[in-house]
Amino acid sequence: MAPYLLGARRYPSKKAARDEFRRILNSNPDNVPLRGEDAELVSLLVHAGRHPEAAEKVGPGVVDVVIRRSEFGTRGFWLVRRDGSIVDFSYLTALDGQSSVEAEARAALRWEVNDQILAFRDVHAADLAGGTVTCGLCQQLMTPDNVHVDHHEPTFDELASRFAEVLGGWDRLVIEWVGATGRRLQNRDHGDVWQTYHRQTAQLRLTHRRCNLSRART
Ligand SMILES: [Zn+2]
Numbered sequence: 001m002a003p004y005l006l007g008a009r010r011y012p013s014k015k016a017a018r019d020e021f022r023r024i025l026n027s028n029p030d031n032v033p034l035r036g037e038d039a040e041l042v043s044l045l046v047h048a049g050r051h052p053e054a055a056e057k058v059g060p061g062v063v064d065v066v067i068r069r070s071e072f073g074t075r076g077f078w079l080v081r082r083d084g085s086i087v088d089f090s091y092l093t094a095l096d097g098q099s100s101v102e103a104e105a106r107a108a109l110r111w112e113v114n115d116q117i118l119a120f121r122d123v124h125a126a127d128l129a130g131g132t133v134t135c136g137l138c139q140q141l142m143t144p145d146n147v148h149v150d151h152h153e154p155t156f157d158e159l160a161s162r163f164a165e166v167l168g169g170w171d172r173l174v175i176e177w178v179g180a181t182g183r184r185l186q187n188r189d190h191g192d193v194w195q196t197y198h199r200q201t202a203q204l205r206l207t208h209r210r211c212n213l214s215r216a217r218t
Pocket residue numbers: 135136137138139140207208211
């Protein structure tokens with residue numbers, strides 16, 4: 001059986017990884033934030049797993065993971081975000097997604113600019129609280145909850161692709177882990193160049209999370 005890698009953690013098989021998350025789900029009560037190693041493992045799955053919508057699910061950052069029942073009665077993990085919003089997170093989807101050099105590198109590039117994204121949000125925090133900010137997509141007024149920092153043209157994926165192209169392809173971006181869940185470019189000169197390029201080129205704007213998600217689906 002092929003080993004299964006989750007971040008810096010190694011399982012003997014994908015089934016072993018699946019069993020571990022099922023155990024966490026079955027051995028913790030509903031609606032109580034996970035703590036200790038169980039919390040760390042789910043956090044690792046969220047940040048280092050293969051969920052295709054992980055970045056959207058994480059949003060402004062995850063502060064807690066709780067177990068809840070869905071409308072269909074099945075129990076699952078839910079992420080409580082920094083802004084108080086909550087979203088379901090399928091561990092099966094996160095385990096089954098495709099892992100690739102490109103996906104890993106894109107995640108690292110995203111991690112490299114997290115500070116810029118959070119800083120942009122913080123700059124607008126007072127205006128958001130005052131109710132004077134409009135969504136970049138639907139143009140309606142926004143409240144501080146349910147806010148997403150969006151890359152207007154060019155998109156984040158376009159910026160990342162351009163950067164990879166300049167370096168000579170995704171294979172050239174070697175990734176290293178930072179703590180349990182962070183990842184960045186191993187070559188810190190490249191990391192600095194990317195951060196500067198992103199700071200100078202990205203056109204950030206605030207949108208409703210739901211507006212951004214519905215755009216991503218179309
Ligand atoms: Zn909107």
